[in-house]
Amino acid sequence: MDAMTLAAALTPDPDDSKPLYIQVNDRLRALIDRGALRRGDAIPAERDLAEMIGVSRVTVRKAFVELVESGVLLQKKGAGTFVAGRIEQPLSRLLGFSEDMRARGFEPGSVWLRREESVASPDEAMALGIAPHAPVLRLKRIRMANGQPMAIETAVMSAQFGLKPQDIGESLYDAVRKRDLLPVRALQRIRARIGAVSEIELLHLEKASAVLAIERRSFLADGRVLEVTFSCYRADLYDFVVELRGGGEGR
Known part of the structure; x- marks a missing residue:
């Protein structure tokens, strides 16, 4: 998935009452569930992704933490964040x-x-x-x-x-x-x-x-x-x- 398509898919909806990090979390999980992102695919760094979708780095970090803890994403020290998948x-x-x-x-x-x-x-x-x-x-x-x-x-x-x-x-x-x-x-x-x-x-x-x-x-x-x-x-x-x-x- 190219950067522009990813940014469009992950950008939160301002009319949605959910917290921004939950929106990012849900949207990223949905991309993985339907196969748009697959096991081993790299996810942009926190700072880069935050700039792409117009949120703070803290928002992206909070979204990542839950996804890593639930096994959806995998973070490798010095390498980045990747889709873990089932x-x-x-x-x-x-x-x-x-x-x-x-x-x-x-x-x-x-x-x-x-x-x-x-x-x-x-x-x-x-x-x-x-x-x-x-x-x-x-x-x-x-x-x-x-x-x-x-x-x-x-x-x-x-x-x-x-x-x-x-x-x-x-x-x-x-x-x-x-x-x-x-x-x-x-x-x-x-x-x-x-x-x-x-x-x-x-x-x-x-x-x-x-x-x-x-x-x-x-x-x-x-x-x-x-x-x-x-x-x-x-x-x-x-x-x-x-x-x-x-x-x-x-x-």
Whole structure:
């Protein structure tokens, strides 16, 4: 979108009773929602945009802050402001979070909440196919993309595979790959719910926000469960996409 078209689309309406920053926010969000601005598109700097649409820099900054906090815009230090957009994850591909983010041009990161050896809970033991209270490796962290919290993830793996907390860096799948333990298939269950207070705080969401709760079990070629992962994804940033085919295709 050229500068003149962008300026016309974002210039507030003097007859609108809404505060100027809310008008700018709404108009910018609308451009992104209808695809006029797409993921990765650069947004003019605060000072430049303020001059283009005839408002103060403070007005533009306030509009940007809300859009950044809600994950619509992404600000990179020294580079500028860009459209973040939603992330689509195809359900037909078995990828770790870090590998998936790098493939999309994002820099993955983690904030560790727990990285320890423990014993399996009844639910974990059932999912892993091991005895109750058997030793497990438990990894809980906030998963980040370009510094933005995307999900809270708890991965649990039986201690029989020999991995220790110190073996796990940015990517669990990198660690298991070194031991030739990569999964060949996975079962994933997804449901929507309202986030718990602790989840909303960690993911920087508004109160009573929806999240996507995901349970995934990954299997090795011999049928053993490698790990079970319980995740809570931001519903405002993530879409899960599956390709469906007619029964007669390929016959």
